[in-house]
Amino acid sequence: MDKRIRRNELCGIGLPRCDFVFSSTRSCFIAYGFEESQLEMTILRNILEKKGIHPVEAGGSLAPAQNAFCAKICSKIITSQFCIVLLNNEEKDNQEVPNANVNMEYGLMLGFNKYVIPFQRASQKLPFNVAGLDTIKYTNKNFEQKATKAIEQAIEETRQEVTSLFELDQILQAFLIARKALVTPINSEVEKIFYQLASPLGFNLLNDFSGLNYMFFGNFTMFRPEIVIWRIQMLREILNERRSSIGTRLDAGVVTEGQAVLFENLLDRLEIWCIVTGDKDKRSVNGALHNVRDYDIRIFTVEDVQRELEKLENKEK
16 A cells, blocks of 8 residues: 555544544645635635645534534645645734634644645734744735745645545546446436435445446545445445335335336345555454345455556556
8 A cells, every 4th residue: 555645543632533544635725814814715716726626724614513623624634635824914903913723723734744835924924933934925916926836836746646546537447447347327217216325425326347237336535444334334224225115116106016126136236345545444344344245345445446457557568
């Protein structure tokens, strides 16, 4: 497995380990004072989106029934490809005052050894504790140019070989084709039903080359093993509940006998595929599901994906 795949195993506020994977999303966490940096944020969002990087802001997300610090700040910093911090001071009683929340988030970024781009208006001064750190000073006139250059450099320096494995892109498509699987285009009513049953849990729908057998596919490299297990178990429960209701639907005339037989046959051959980060996660998931007999469950790691692609390359040589 690529050594750069790294998880957060120690919680800074004493909660259980979260296991979020560092730099596992094409995103940039931005720390800023909501009232001090509106113009800058408009420019940053525009630059990042054009570069294919999702801008993440603590104030722009909801975390119902979750620890807000973990869900809205800490985990987003961990999983971001790089970070930006706007160290613009607040004006209080005609004095410049550093924004406490922004500086706390900056400290987290530094503590996690993240790639950080710090900005501050040229007319302001940095707090003494970060004054020695290289910071990009800017004016309204040159901010866009300086931000563009800094972001391009950040993207280049934080690029990872495994980054593309966290999205269903060409590399992952090649892996699926090597496994004789294609992403299902969802043309038929049956395919629509299957897809809608599993998509809320993060699964996509695949089919084999014959188009007669289906697989649910989950790319879960960002999740802890217990979350992956829960998603698979919930999917099994949904499918089994739907299977048990076929007789009732048949009696009510909702489905025909032919449709009922087809659905049963598809469920009998159905497979569940998931990608997790590493061998430890794979062992945990397989161990928890070793007694499952209703569906064929296959767990792959990022390293498994890489090995499969290497086999393909060797065949072509």
